[in-house]
Amino acid sequence: MTSTADALQQRLSELESHLEQENPVLLNAVQSFRALDRVAYRMGLMQPNQSFATQIPWWPLISILGTFSAGKSTFINYYLGQKLQRSGNQAVDDRFTVIVYSPADISHTLPGVALDSDPRFPFFRMSHAIDEVAGGEGSRIDTYLQLKTCNSERLRGKIIIDSPGFDADAQRTGVLRIADHMIDLSDLVLVLFDARHPEPGAMRDTLKHLVADTIKRPDAGKFLYILNQLDSAAGEDNPEDVVAAWLRAIGEAGLTAGRFYTIYCPEVAIHIADEHKRKRFEKKRDEDLNDIYRRMEQVEIERAYRIIAALRKSATDFSRDSVPLLQEAMRRWRRRTLTTDALLALSAITAFMILSLQAHQWQGFTYHAEWLELIKSLPWGLESFEGLLLTLALLVHFSVRQVAALSVIPWLRKQIQASNPPGQVIAAFKANTRFWRPVFLGRPFGWGRQTRQALDEVLQSCESAIQTLNERFTNPRG
Known part of the structure; x- marks a missing residue:
């Protein structure tokens, strides 16, 4: 435990050294994460080898989702200026590919374990998460993930993730789990659809997962919906009908606002003989591509806001969800323990009185005197007998405490599944x-005025960081 805790602190120190030059605002965020960690350590809500800072990616992250043959790989290759990803009309890759920058001219492909075992990447210990939803699949992590390196200047300072095509009927639970995890962590999500399939209504389930389940999110603004390979519609008498059909389908899925892009890759485009139509298509394509690329280049800015938001959410959820849930669990435990203790004590007193009265009635001896004489006649005497009773009472009490605690855990586990509070509440x-631990203690260990003050300071640091970021791009004072 100590070695892993030391390794964690070393990683955080290296992150601080990097951010000291690259982004001082985020350097302060790391220090606030450390303060939040110390609170969790004191309360037993986190182990010393864990940190809230390692639960988020610190690199700008762009995810690319889409249906089979939507042109995701072709889009990535054109953006990077290299043929890194295989492309074709059929599904050519069924794994999530994490693409990172490398100064080497030769691209390398590494297995999924390279991501699962490295905390610097967003899929650290993803095998455990897959096991939770698809038992046994975590051991096959290499069939879900792979890492590729690429020497492209556009990739510096960011990570791109290419996902396998979405076919809702054939998707495995593990793949959907990774996709949801990837979406949660990303600063920008590109959702691509294939314009060569003019009947989007047949993809109702896919649209639901890619659109309906995303527009309700608080970070819905990071999703860009893109109709790709629109050049295939150039031969239609009215190509606008293709776009209109997709707009209707996406609208039916719930997306009624926001930008909808239409693009195609110039390198593999179908020749458009009509010059007027070709120029119109190219003009719209270039405008939309430029907008998309601009958003992709701005992920560094969005990354900073995301990390501050994650810090604020962790601190808020900690004090709003984790601590109250722990307090309620302790109240239930204390109530059950004391109630059971009282019932057992009352039962013991009642039984003692009944036996005494029966002995008095049947044998005709005086109640108090006879019982005292009987106890005194025992080899250990009256004082030892009282000690024995006290020891027995303590043993019963501690057994009751343990049973009461075990009885609360199922309820606590359900609450955790419902609200997913930060930290290890159980x-x-x-x-x-x-x-x-005294049963009458009214608060969890480590929770008090000093702890609340530390959390308030973390939240105040978030507000200061947001103001600092805003001042880089705005001037409210004029």
Whole structure:
């Protein structure tokens, strides 16, 4: 545990050294994450080898989703200026490909374990997450992920993820789990559709996952919806009908606002004989491509806001969800323990009185005197007997505590599944219900004025960071 904790702190120190030159605002964010970690350590909500800072990617992240044969790989190759990804009319790759910059001229392809075992990348320990939704599939991580390097200047300082094509009927649970994880972490998500399929209504399930499930998100602005390979519609009498059909389908899926792009790759475009139509298509394509590329180049800015937002969310959820949930679990445990203790004590007293009255009635001896004489006649005497009773009562009490704690855990686990609070709430609950923790303690260990003040300081640092970022691009004071 100590070695892994030291390795974590070393990684955070290296991140701080990098950000000190690259982005001082995010350097302060790392330090705020450390402060939040210390609170979680004190309360037992996190192990020393864990950190909130490692739960988010610190590199700008662009994800590219789409249907089969939507031209995702061709789009990536054209953007990078290299034929890095295989492309074709059929599905040519069924794995998520994480593309990163490398100064080497030769591109290298590495297996999924390279991503699963490296905390610097957004798929660190993804095998565990896959196992949670598809038992046993985590061991086959190489069939889900791969890492590719590329010497392209457009890739400097960012990561691009190419996803396998979406076919909702054939998607495996593990693939959908990775896709959702990828979407959550991304600063920009490009969703590509294939203009060569003029009946988008047949893709209702796919549209639901790519559109209907994304527009409700608080970060819906990071999604760009793109109708690709529009050159295939140039031969139609009215190519605008193709775009209109897709707009209707996406509108039916719930997207009624926002920009819808129409593009195609110039390198593999179908020749458009009509010069007027060709110029019109090229003009619209270039305008939309330039807008898309501009957003892709701005992910560095969006990355900074995302990380500050993640820090604020972690601190807010910690105090709003994790701590109250832990407090409620402890209240339930305390109530069940004391109630059971009282019932057992009352039962013991009642049983003792009944036996005493029966003995008095049947044998005709005096109630108090006879029982005292009987106890005194025992080899250990009255004082030892009282000690024995006390020891027995303590053993019963600690057994009741343990059983009460175990009875609360199923309820606590359901609450965690419903709200997904940050930190290990069950581990903290177990630590707070160990035998040396007083049952009358009204708050979790480590929670108090100093802890609340530390969380307030983290939230204040978030506000200051956002203001600093805003001042780079705006001047509210005129």
